[in-house]
Amino acid sequence: MFKNIKKNKDKKFHDINRKRRGFKRIRGMKDILFDEYRYWDLVVNKAGNLAKTYSFKQISTPLLENLELYKRSSGKSSDIVNKEMYSFIDKNGEKLAIRPEATPGMARAYIEHGMFNLPQPIKMFWLGPLLRHEKPQSGRLRQHTQFDLEIFGEASPVADFMLILIAFNFFRELQINVHIQINSIGCRECRKEYISRLLEFYRERGKRSKLCPDCKKRIIKNPLRLLDCKEEKCIELRAEAPQIVDFLCDECRNHFIKVLEYLDELDIPYNLNSFLVRGLDYYTKTVFEILPAEDDSSRQSSLGGGGRFDELVENLGGRPTPACGFGIGLERVILKIKEKNIPLKRDEENYVFIAQLGDQSRRKAIGLFEELRRGGINVRQSFTKDSLKAQLEEANRLGAKFTLILGQKEMIDGTILIRDMESGIQEVIDYKKIKNEIEKKLNGITNH
RNA sequence: GUGGCUAUCGUUCAAUGGUAGGACAGCGGGUUGUGGUCCCGCUAACGAGAGUUCAAUUCUCUCUGGCCACCCCA
Numbered sequence: 001m002f003k004n005i006k007k008n009k010d011k012k013f014h015d016i017n018r019k020r021r022g023f024k025r026i027r028g029m030k031d032i033l034f035d036e037y038r039y040w041d042l043v044v045n046k047a048g049n050l051a052k053t054y055s056f057k058q059i060s061t062p063l064l065e066n067l068e069l070y071k072r073s074s075g076k077s078s079d080i081v082n083k084e085m086y087s088f089i090d091k092n093g094e095k096l097a098i099r100p101e102a103t104p105g106m107a108r109a110y111i112e113h114g115m116f117n118l119p120q121p122i123k124m125f126w127l128g129p130l131l132r133h134e135k136p137q138s139g140r141l142r143q144h145t146q147f148d149l150e151i152f153g154e155a156s157p158v159a160d161f162m163l164i165l166i167a168f169n170f171f172r173e174l175q176i177n178v179h180i181q182i183n184s185i186g187c188r189e190c191r192k193e194y195i196s197r198l199l200e201f202y203r204e205r206g207k208r209s210k211l212c213p214d215c216k217k218r219i220i221k222n223p224l225r226l227l228d229c230k231e232e233k234c235i236e237l238r239a240e241a242p243q244i245v246d247f248l249c250d251e252c253r254n255h256f257i258k259v260l261e262y263l264d265e266l267d268i269p270y271n272l273n274s275f276l277v278r279g280l281d282y283y284t285k286t287v288f289e290i291l292p293a294e295d296d297s298s299r300q301s302s303l304g305g306g307g308r309f310d311e312l313v314e315n316l317g318g319r320p321t322p323a324c325g326f327g328i329g330l331e332r333v334i335l336k337i338k339e340k341n342i343p344l345k346r347d348e349e350n351y352v353f354i355a356q357l358g359d360q361s362r363r364k365a366i367g368l369f370e371e372l373r374r375g376g377i378n379v380r381q382s383f384t385k386d387s388l389k390a391q392l393e394e395a396n397r398l399g400a401k402f403t404l405i406l407g408q409k410e411m412i413d414g415t416i417l418i419r420d421m422e423s424g425i426q427e428v429i430d431y432k433k434i435k436n437e438i439e440k441k442l443n444g445i446t447n448h
Numbered sequence: 449g450u451g452g453c454u455a456u457c458g459u460u461c462a463a464u465g466g467u468a469g470g471a472c473a474g475c476g477g478g479u480u481g482u483g484g485u486c487c488c489g490c491u492a493a494c495g496a497g498a499g500u501u502c503a504a505u506u507c508u509c510u511c512u513g514g515c516c517a518c519c520c521c522a
Contacts, residue, residue, distance in 0.1 A: 078520095083520095136514090395483065
């Protein structure tokens with residue numbers, strides 16, 4: 001009889017629970033749980049520290065921007081803006097978008113805050129989530145995190161090179177082997193010349209009909225992207241196509257050569273890839289992409305990419321300002337680290353756990369905890385628990401080296417127990433001497 | 449957006465046209481002042497909807513989610 005009542009109660013309870021569990025993550029979004037953060041700490045610290053040693057300063061921009069910002073910068077013909085953007089109309093009628101990439105926001109900030117009045121160049125780094133409505137798969141989420149470096153107000157090819165150098169160092173120091181794909185797509189002027197030659201080439205008899213449907217559209221919308229197509233027939237066709245490097249104006253050519261010379265000087269492995277054009281409209285001159293060195297070819301394996309965008313700031317209403325930048329996808333970096341089993345540093349902390357029994361000793365233990373903590377000792381506790389058993393379990397889980405036990409008996413005697421968690425040996429210590437004693441023991445460990 | 453595979457406790461892996469079992473984790477006990485080993489117990493799951501059937505977790509379909517690939521991108 002009672003059993004039945006209990007069962008019914010339980011059932012109701014579980015129904016409620018099931019409803020609660022019904023909420024699930026939105027597609028393409030991910031929670032980062034405790035253990036995962038070890039990877040994030042590693043990667044984020046590496047990124048920030050590296051950026052700072054090259055004199056980049058961190059900035060942050062809002063998650064929401066005007067929709068128009070992205071249309072004007074990334075380009076209406078790009079997939080990112082065209083079909084992958086999370087955009088909506090705000091309550092006051094404004095058209096907004098959740099940022100699908102970082103650069104436009106930073107360019108906007110550069111203009112809005114009058115950074116052209118500061119000593120140039122402005123070197124900034126940025127770390128944050130981006131949203132794109134794509135179909136999720138390995139190494140691709142709808143929300144992903146990028147580490148971005150941007151240099152505004154610097155035309156020198158050294159700037160392009162420095163970015164690649166930093167990116168390269170980032171990966172090398174994380175023990176990920178990468179190589180660089182690099183190309184130059186020229187400036188407005190030389191690209192105009194090139195595109196007309198490219199179109200001429202594709203208009204020769206019979207060529208257009210061989211192209212894939214996408215490329216037929218590209219001829220009209222964004223001819224440069226013809227070079228980028230992965231369809232076999234299009235790849236065949238483009239082999240004979242004119243190459244943009246042959247059409248660069250003197251300035252663009254010299255700029256590109258300089259970048260390559262610096263790369264050679266520092267032995268950074270790169271491939272010239274005359275078909276690399278990248279999917280955003282704002283690029284000029286140098287474009288590059290970072291791929292894992294062990295070539296698993298076709299997969300969406302790109303770890304980062306970037307280039308120069310000398311016309312972007314002006315297009316957004318600022319002064320003509322040369323600039324360049326790149327972004328690295330941190331989820332993909334972490335995926336690579338896991339794939340290669342690159343060992344993480346374990347925090348080998350010498351924890352001291354404080355356990356207590358009874359209300360009085362709990363109060364005293366809390367005081368002791370604070371005293372030791374301020375004294376620089378790595379203390380842990382579980383003061384919400386009453387039983388010693390539970391507290392020792394917790395100490396064990398944490399990997400504590402020693403547990404201090406303070407109970408009724410010790411309170412009366414003015415003592416405290418030190419338990420060596422490995423051997424299980426316990427000593428009774430005069431409570432007043434506990435701090436010195438535990439320090440001595442910890443030093444004994446670290447000296448080994 | 450297109451295609452392939454898939455969906456069972458928190459995790460992982462089973463079985464089954466008559467509503468499910470293990471392992472790990474969790475919790476409780478063996479030990480109300482002693483953890484990590486051991487023993488015992490408990491908790492906990494068939495993604496949603498429709499169809500076939502006396503009966504569906506199992507077969508079929510749809511949806512949704514996941515994984516993977518294409519497009520694209522980081």
